[in-house]
Amino acid sequence: MSRFEELFTQHVATAFARQLALADLIGECDWQLDLTEGVATFGEDLRYPVQLLGTESHGDGTWLWAWANTGSNLPAQVVHLSEWLRGYGDYAGVTELTEASFPLERADGARLALIASGLTGRCYYRGPYDGGAVFFHVEGLPPALIEPVSPERAFLVLGQVIQAFPVDHRAMLLAFLEQQGWSIGEDGPGLVVGHHPGGSEMRVEFDEQGRIERVSGQIQPA
Structure with missing residues (x-):
């Protein structure tokens, strides 16, 4: 790269x-x-x-x-x-x-x-x-x-970026969550979990090629 x-x-x-x-x-x-x-x-x-x-x-x-x-x-x-x-x-x-x-x-x-x-x-x-x-x-x-975006907007941004640009999904995600103030946990190459200060959670699963395969989580009311 x-x-x-x-x-x-x-x-x-x-x-x-x-x-x-x-x-x-x-x-x-x-x-x-x-x-x-x-x-x-x-x-x-x-x-x-x-x-x-x-x-x-x-x-x-x-x-x-x-x-x-x-x-x-x-x-x-x-x-x-x-x-x-x-x-x-x-x-x-x-x-x-x-x-x-x-x-x-x-x-x-x-x-x-x-x-x-x-x-x-x-x-x-x-x-x-x-x-x-x-x-x-x-x-x-x-x-x-x-300023850092809301958790709802963060989910939207993630989806639109991976559709619009050919990037390293994992590296992009980790940088984005860190810049937005989320704490990050990793469970091997297949899962990244982000925790927003307001209590929301984002779970991102990757396929064998390192591409985002599934995004899930929960949004806490503001």
Whole structure:
């Protein structure tokens, strides 16, 4: 497993949970991005500072980091986060965070943004436009959006992540439960049991290939 894949597996579930929380907040609102002011507006009254991550080009099928997009004359104040990620990539040996551009087949914007969300504790937004999409992190959101999720949401996140992404199921689960504040018990390779501080329990059974085979448990009332 590459360092990029390790990072993605470690952070995808908690980052995905934040995306569900952001979707709860903004719903189907239209979006506008003002790079001069460095803010995004959703609908008529939701307005937040942003940090650009990068763009997908659907014409040539490539990703371009915001720090490398010198041709667009981006304001320096909106690329600080992408520059930080580049520095982290240098430190951790993650080439996908340090190379200016590469094919989407290698790593698309969603996977890159989920890693960035896991590393920074922010939510991201994908803004589609004709010929591509811009990805940016949204700052100044209500704190509840990045707090540990409810047990009900944790079960939902787990199911959606294993359907959407080819990850090491066990490694993803253990990272997610730890990040969300659950205590973890393991019974060999076939069973992981998570205990939420509120009393809920999650039991996850694995098949011989290490894939999640069955999820069960009990939810305690809040």
